[in-house]
Amino acid sequence: MRADLHIHTVASDGTWTPQEVVEHVRAADIGLFAVADHDTVEGALAVADIVRRTPNAPALLLAVEISTLLDGALVHILGYGIHPDHPSLNDLLRSNRARLEWVNDETLRRMARAGYPVDLEAYAAYQNDPRRGGWKGLNFLIDAGLCRDVQDFFERIFVDPVRPPEPEFPHPAEAVARIREAGGVPVLAHPGGSLSRFGPIEEALAAFLEFGIAGVECYTPYHSPEMTARCQAFCARHGLLVTGGSDCHGEFGGRSLGIPPVTVDDLRLGPLEGLFVTAENAEDIGKSQKTRRT
Numbered sequence: 076m077r078a079d080l081h082i083h084t085v086a087s088d089g090t091w092t093p094q095e096v097v098e099h100v101r102a103a104d105i106g107l108f109a110v111a112d113h114d115t116v117e118g119a120l121a122v123a124d125i126v127r128r129t130p131n132a133p134a135l136l137l138a139v140e141i142s143t144l145l146d147g148a149l150v151h152i153l154g155y156g157i158h159p160d161h162p163s164l165n166d167l168l169r170s171n172r173a174r175l176e177w178v179n180d181e182t183l184r185r186m187a188r189a190g191y192p193v194d195l196e197a198y199a200a201y202q203n204d205p206r207r208g209g210w211k212g213l214n215f216l217i218d219a220g221l222c223r224d225v226q227d228f229f230e231r232i233f234v235d236p237v238r239p240p241e242p243e244f245p246h247p248a249e250a251v252a253r254i255r256e257a258g259g260v261p262v263l264a265h266p267g268g269s270l271s272r273f274g275p276i277e278e279a280l281a282a283f284l285e286f287g288i289a290g291v292e293c294y295t296p297y298h299s300p301e302m303t304a305r306c307q308a309f310c311a312r313h314g315l316l317v318t319g320g321s322d323c324h325g326e327f328g329g330r331s332l333g334i335p336p337v338t339v340d341d342l343r344l345g346p347l348e349g350l351f352v353t354a355e356n357a358e359d360i361g362k363s364q365k366t367r368r369t
């Protein structure tokens with residue numbers, strides 16, 4: 076059975092609605108999937124509702140991708156099988172969304188100060204269309220003719236002096252703790268992509284073991300086959316779960332659903348296997364998540 080445990084929707088910066096995600100997953104013959112938007116569970120919850128109502132729908136893991144900061148570097152922590160209404164997790168997600176919005180707005184203010192012809196009033200009144208993917212600031216700049224696309228944004232605009240400092244996202248250990256409090260399983264996302272500045276991957280992963288992660292996203296388009304193998308070997312040595320996903324944002328960002336190709340047999344899901352949302356177990360999952368909360 077094919078699996079893709081890292082997919083975004085319009086609730087963060089992807090282009091697919093929850094319904095479209097389910098349709099694309101079915102069309103790709105993926106039997107197990109996870110929706111993991113940046114700092115929100117809104118998209119995952121909407122997808123879960125569809126899965127519960129759809130006979131023979133693929134199995135879903137509720138998930139979230141939490142922004143954290145380690146020594147000034149942005150690190151993403153995936154939380155799988157979380158209870159979506161857990162208060163302390165939601166507090167953290169709410170503050171993170173405000174921080175993401177600050178980066179958005181501050182980038183535009185800094186562009187104006189740096190002499191770009193940015194109309195900040197028009198930006199404040201601008202209605203972003205989430206179906207385009209990306210985020211408000213990016214789409215505004217494209218419509219204003221100041222930026223070609225996301226690549227142009229990161230290469231030409233989002234650099235000194237326009238790029239603001241990373242906001243004070245929580246430490247990875249705090250995100251891990253909140254995920255566990257919410258009954259979820261914390262997994263380090265695409266480490267070969269985000270941890271390259273921390274030396275050999277084994278050393279970087281050892282730090283995250285201390286922070287309490289339960290698993291590593293070994294299969295991701297950011298990894299070479301060698302990087303995947305090194306992450307897998309680390310997981311085997313330390314009894315960690317192995318996950319994988321495309322980080323697909325629909326038509327935005329250039330990554331494709333189901334790539335790299337992964338089957339459930341490639342993964343080590345451990346306790347995640349008891350957390351799948353399907354049409355058949357809709358009620359059981361609700362009950363077991365309530366029990367785990369208390």
Ligand SMILES: [Zn+2]
Nearest residue numbers: 140151264265
């Ligand atoms: Zn990520």
Ligand SMILES: [Zn+2]
Nearest residue numbers: 081083140322
């Ligand atoms: Zn992602």
